[in-house]
Amino acid sequence: MALPSIEVETAPNPRHAVIWLHGLGADGHDFEPIVPELVDRAWPALRFVFPNAPVRPITINGGMSMRAWYDISGMEIAQRQDEAGIRASIGLLDELIAREVARGVPSANIFLAGFSQGGAIVLAGGLRHASKLGGIIALSTYLPMAEKTDAEASDANRATPVFMAHGNFDPIVPHALGETSRDYLKRLGYAVEWHAYPMQHAVCADEIADLRRWLGARLT
Numbered sequence: 001m002a003l004p005s006i007e008v009e010t011a012p013n014p015r016h017a018v019i020w021l022h023g024l025g026a027d028g029h030d031f032e033p034i035v036p037e038l039v040d041r042a043w044p045a046l047r048f049v050f051p052n053a054p055v056r057p058i059t060i061n062g063g064m065s066m067r068a069w070y071d072i073s074g075m076e077i078a079q080r081q082d083e084a085g086i087r088a089s090i091g092l093l094d095e096l097i098a099r100e101v102a103r104g105v106p107s108a109n110i111f112l113a114g115f116s117q118g119g120a121i122v123l124a125g126g127l128r129h130a131s132k133l134g135g136i137i138a139l140s141t142y143l144p145m146a147e148k149t150d151a152e153a154s155d156a157n158r159a160t161p162v163f164m165a166h167g168n169f170d171p172i173v174p175h176a177l178g179e180t181s182r183d184y185l186k187r188l189g190y191a192v193e194w195h196a197y198p199m200q201h202a203v204c205a206d207e208i209a210d211l212r213r214w215l216g217a218r219l220t
Helices: 034-038 083-102 117-128 146-152 175-187 205-219
Strands: 005-009 016-021 046-051 055-058 064-067 110-115 135-139 162-167 192-197
Touching: 016 083, 016 117, 034 205, 046 083, 083 110, 083 117, 110 117, 117 135, 117 146, 135 205, 146 175, 162 175, 162 205, 175 192, 192 205
Parallel strands: 016 046, 016 110, 110 135, 135 162, 162 192
Antiparallel strands: 005 046, 055 064
């Protein structure tokens, strides 16, 4: 049973989809307003799927329950990772992809996007997904379980393009951690396009414009 999601279709009968995962404590509505800013009218019909993460207690927030893709135990987010939670959310992502395929969207026309925690899941899950995807968009994030990526990655997505963007002044997911993930993926041979912006843990207009160019080149 795929997660409950907010869906936006840019035109009837889409055969392309973007599955967009929100960050910690947000919900599927968080990136819904980005659709009119991002989409070019010349693009084919797109279905945007904005799933709601499960609600779970978050250790770093005193055990408070909120929507999250996995637990965070401390400020050093790349250390003591919640591998079980990450893998469970990768499974949820696979279900969302399967639902789009069942609705007539070829996996090669499915783009995975995510911000912060959501970006970590689309990076880890997209590289492991068994079928070829259209691309992976990872914003203000990092690659979890990095040391296991090469052994567990799917050959189907070794050439899948990756768009990574980060704020230079990000206090939540340090810019240096994003760079480390970018460099690691490049060493493994992934086609990563990297952008950095003078912002904190956020999304900016220049970033949306860069993403529009990147996505548009893969939709036409």
